Amino acid sequence: MDYEKIGLLAGIEIHQQLDTKEKLFCRCPTLLRKTEEHSGEYHRYLRATESEMGEIDDAAREEMKSERKFTYYTYDSTCLVENDEEPPAPLNQEALVLSLTIAKMFGMTPIEQVNTMRKLVIDGSNTSGFQRTALIAINGTLPNGGKIETLCLEEEAAQRVEGETFSLDRLGIPLVEITTSPCMHTPEEVREMAGYLGMVLRSTGKVKRGLGTIRQDVNISIKGGARIEVKGVQELDLVADVVKREAERQQNLIMIRDKLVSRRASVQPDPVDVTGLFAGTGSAILKKAKKILAVRLDGFSGLVGYEIQPGRRLGTEMSDYAKKCGVGGIFHTDELPAYGITTEEVNALHRSLGTTENDCIVLVAATPKQAQCAALQVVKRARLALDGVPEETRKMLPEGNTAYMRPLPGAARMYPETDVLPVIVGESVWDIIALPELLTARARRFSTELGLDDGMARQIAFSERLPLFERSVSEGINPTLAARTILGTLKEIQRDGADVSMIPDDRFIEVLHEVESGKAAKEAIPEILKMIAKGTGTQEAIKKCAPSVSREQLHAIITKIVDERAAFVKQKGNAALAPLMGVVMAEVRGSSDGKVVSELLRKEIERVCNS
Numbered sequence: 026m027d028y029e030k031i032g033l034l035a036g037i038e039i040h041q042q043l044d045t046k047e048k049l050f051c052r053c054p055t056l057l058r059k060t061e062e063h064s065g066e067y068h069r070y071l072r073a074t075e076s077e078m079g080e081i082d083d084a085a086r087e088e089m090k091s092e093r094k095f096t097y098y099t100y101d102s103t104c105l106v107e108n109d110e111e112p113p114a115p116l117n118q119e120a121l122v123l124s125l126t127i128a129k130m131f132g133m134t135p136i137e138q139v140n141t142m143r144k145l146v147i148d149g150s151n152t153s154g155f156q157r158t159a160l161i162a163i164n165g166t167l168p169n170g171g172k173i174e175t176l177c178l179e180e181e182a183a184q185r186v187e188g189e190t191f192s193l194d195r196l197g198i199p200l201v202e203i204t205t206s207p208c209m210h211t212p213e214e215v216r217e218m219a220g221y222l223g224m225v226l227r228s229t230g231k232v233k234r235g236l237g238t239i240r241q242d243v244n245i246s247i248k249g250g251a252r253i254e255v256k257g258v259q260e261l262d263l264v265a266d267v268v269k270r271e272a273e274r275q276q277n278l279i280m281i282r283d284k285l286v287s288r289r290a291s292v293q294p295d296p297v298d299v300t301g302l303f304a305g306t307g308s309a310i311l312k313k314a315k316k317i318l319a320v321r322l323d324g325f326s327g328l329v330g331y332e333i334q335p336g337r338r339l340g341t342e343m344s345d346y347a348k349k350c351g352v353g354g355i356f357h358t359d360e361l362p363a364y365g366i367t368t369e370e371v372n373a374l375h376r377s378l379g380t381t382e383n384d385c386i387v388l389v390a391a392t393p394k395q396a397q398c399a400a401l402q403v404v405k406r407a408r409l410a411l412d413g414v415p416e417e418t419r420k421m422l423p424e425g426n427t428a429y430m431r432p433l434p435g436a437a438r439m440y441p442e443t444d445v446l447p448v449i450v451g452e453s454v455w456d457i458i459a460l461p462e463l464l465t466a467r468a469r470r471f472s473t474e475l476g477l478d479d480g481m482a483r484q485i486a487f488s489e490r491l492p493l494f495e496r497s498v499s500e501g502i503n504p505t506l507a508a509r510t511i512l513g514t515l516k517e518i519q520r521d522g523a524d525v526s527m528i529p530d531d532r533f534i535e536v537l538h539e540v541e542s543g544k545a546a547k548e549a550i551p552e553i554l555k556m557i558a559k560g561t562g563t564q565e566a567i568k569k570c571a572p573s574v575s576r577e578q579l580h581a582i583i584t585k586i587v588d589e590r591a592a593f594v595k596q597k598g599n600a601a602l603a604p605l606m607g608v609v610m611a612e613v614r615g616s617s618d619g620k621v622v623s624e625l626l627r628k629e630i631e632r633v634c635n636s
Contacts, residue, residue: 026272028211032248033272035215036207040200040240041226042181042233045120048197049180050113050157050445051106055233058194060186063098067108070094071147071154095149096190097183107183107193109153112444116141116159116178120199121448123231124161124178126458127201130225131165131173135455139178141445145438149189150182151196157442158202167218171208176201184237198233201226207244207252212265212272215243219264227487228463234489236260243267250275250414254433258421266425270334274427275414277333282413288383290324292407296400297321299388302373308365310353314390318400321378322407325385330359334426339410340387345429346406347389350398356388467491475504484512493530502537510537510550518551523558535563545570580625583609587629594633601630 045055070092097108105111121139128135143155150156158179165173181198183191203222209215219241226232226239241258245268253275258267296318303311311317322329329340344354358375362368374386387407389399409415418434419427462470468486471477475498477485485494485508497507510533519525536553539545545553545567556566586608587594594601605626 026269028272031272031276033210033268034207034246035209035212035268036205036244037203037209037215037219037222038205038242038244038254039203039219039222039226040242041203041223042238043120043123043199043201044231044233045117045123045199047117047119048106049117049120049178049199050115051104051197052114053104053107053197054102055198056102056194057184058100058102058192060098060192062100063192064101065099066096067099068094068096069152071149073145073147073154093149093189097152098186098190098192098194100194103193103196107152107196113157113442116445116448117199120178121161121450122454122458123229124176124199124201125450125455126229126460127203127226128162128165128176129455129458130228130460130463131162131176131203133162133165133173133176135162135450136160137450139448139450141442141447142439143442144179145434145440146182149191150185152183152193156180156182157445161201165203167205167208168221169208169214169218171218172206173203174206175204177204178202207246212268215268216261216265220261223261224464224487228461228467230461230492243271245271245275247272247275247279249279251416252433253414253416253427254418255427256418256420256430263421263425267421267427270425271419271427274334274337277331278339278410278414281328281331281333281339281410284328285324285411288324290322290411292404292411293321293323294404296389296397296404297378299374299377302377303366303370306366306370310364311366311388311390314392314396316393316396317388317390318396319374319378320387320389320400320403320407321380322385322387323380324383325407325410326383327359327385328410329357329385329387335424337426337428342429343387343403343406346402347399350391350402351395352389352391352399355399355403356390358386464491471504477504477508481505481508481512484508488512490515493533496530497534497537500534500538501541502534503541506537506541506547514551514554518555518558521555523555525554525558527558527560528554532557532563536567539563539567583625583629587626587633591633594630598634599627599630602627605630 047053048055099108106113116139125135139159139161141157141159144158145154146156147154156179158177160175161178162176163174165176167173179200179202181195181200183193183196186192205218209218223239232238236259239259241264243255243258243264244252245255246252253271255267255271258264298316299319300314300317303317306312329343330338332338333342340355340357340359343357347355356364356366358371361371378386380386387403389396389403391399416433418430418432420430421427464486468483471482471486472479475482485491488494488511490511494507494511498504515525533554536545536550536557540547540550549567549570552570553566556570557563586605590605602623606623609626
């Protein structure tokens with residue numbers, strides 16, 4: 026796809042959780058819990074409120090189309106602030122300084138007076154019906170010459186458990202939201218800039234790591250299209266795919282619009298009750314419905330079923346809109362007869378509505394209230410198809426496609442937070458903030474100063490276990506041994522089922538010290554760490570996995586093995602080294618270093634060959 030030709034514009038919003046001790050507006054720990062540990066639960070209904078201008082935000086209005094009862098899990102590590110039953114505490118100073126540090130790393134200009142605002146959110150992820158957010162800095166720079174427009178400090182939302190149930194352990198964890206200008210023009214550039222932003226954030230050493238702790242929202246448009254915000258891209262590798270598929274979707278919607286215009290297509294605004302037509306239907310879904318409504322789309326034939334993304338059609342988009350009313354989906358004549366609906370019933374439907382082969386009919390089956398709401402949503406989306414690409418907030422699907430969530434939010438969703446006082450950021454505070462070393466610079470230093478090869482240096486610099494590596498080196502462990510054990514051995518034993526989180530840093534470093542002192546061989550490290558992960562003491566694990574073998578004892582073992590295989594050794598010569606290494610290492614079971622074994626074994630092979 027020629028992205029320059031289609032005029033692709035993209036920008037990124039990064040949401041990164043900060044690794045602070047306390048939450049943003051209460052003193053609860055930023056500790057994630059297992060849901061089975063929850064100590065209580067309660068229920069709540071949320072509704073949108075009017076802004077200071079007397080308006081209700083369109084995105085919030087969309088969430089109100091169906092009444093939803095939300096359930097919240099509480100813990101002994103959460104409090105009344107998360108429950109929205111107590112006013113928020115003052116803004117977390119640790120989080121504020123950290124967000125200012127990040128802003129300074131991007132060359133941004135800080136806001137002199139930080140004011141907390143309320144951002145209307147009634148999808149259940151905030152018990153209060155709004156998210157607290159504060160603008161911290163503006164006007165940063167990106168390596169591609171683009172701009173970082175804003176950096177905000179805000180509270181993380183509650184974690185969805187399933188359906189309409191949320192867990193309050195995550196609610197209130199501080200996070201930074203970094204928004205760029207639409208300065209990217211290819212999917213690969215979007216991925217590159219997202220990677221750069223993530224690298225800078227991780228360079229602070231004070232951000233949370235793991236799936237879900239950082240999320241990318243991507244704003245995408247093409248020439249003739251519209252700005253689309255895709256929410257919740259959690260994996261960096263999927264960013265480019267999301268951009269590609271959204272550009273493809275917009276191209277197809279523009280093509281559909283042009284065909285509809287050429288056909289002089291139109292949307293009939295009033296749904297028609299066709300419940301009686303399906304009185305004897307064999308369709309299980311239609312049988313259960315109290316009301317079946319039909320929406321007539323003149324000139325839409327063949328286009329409602331047209332694929333706009335892999336596996337998704339214009340009809341899927343209409344279904345997404347209808348689902349906001351609580352229905353399971355829609356039927357349309359581009360895909361019928363199917364689902365138990367017969368050809369005769371389709372023909373009767375066309376006769377009843379007076380449509381032709383150029384027209385399409387959409388069916389909605391549900392309760393009377395749901396059916397009416399959903400049919401009008403279909404009307405709304407069909408009318409938008411006549412204009413091309415509607416501005417929307419969409420969610421990412423697992424394979425890189427997207428689905429409709431709600432309209433883009435407007436200014437009506439923001440209003441001042443009266444319970445949190447402003448914070449003054451003076452020049453003295455800004456000036457004393459020290460900038461951490463970037464991970465890219467740290468990787469270069471590991472290569473030049475510690476002797477790691479470039480690939481290993483970059484891997485360990487970007488690893489979640491970077492602090493463990495740096496501590497190991499500071500305590501005298503050989504950098505290559507530390508890096509290989511962290512990057513290779515820990516992953517290896519984790520794949521074998523070991524819970525590496527149960528290996529304390531102190532014990533890990535102790536094992537490496539024992540290896541370097543010759544009390545255990547490097548080859549024994551995996552088994553030693555596996556035993557430690559199960560709760561075995563370090564010395565006991567070494568004793569069981571790598572019993573001490575002196576050089577004299579090792580020499581005797583090797584001499585015996587070589588003499589027993591003298592004929593094989595004379596036949597193979599130096600080629601016997603590799604197979605005999607395996608025999609010796611199995612005999613000593615990791616109690617001797619491979620280099621020492623190889624050295625002694627080579628001498629004994631030469632002795633036998635020369636005898």
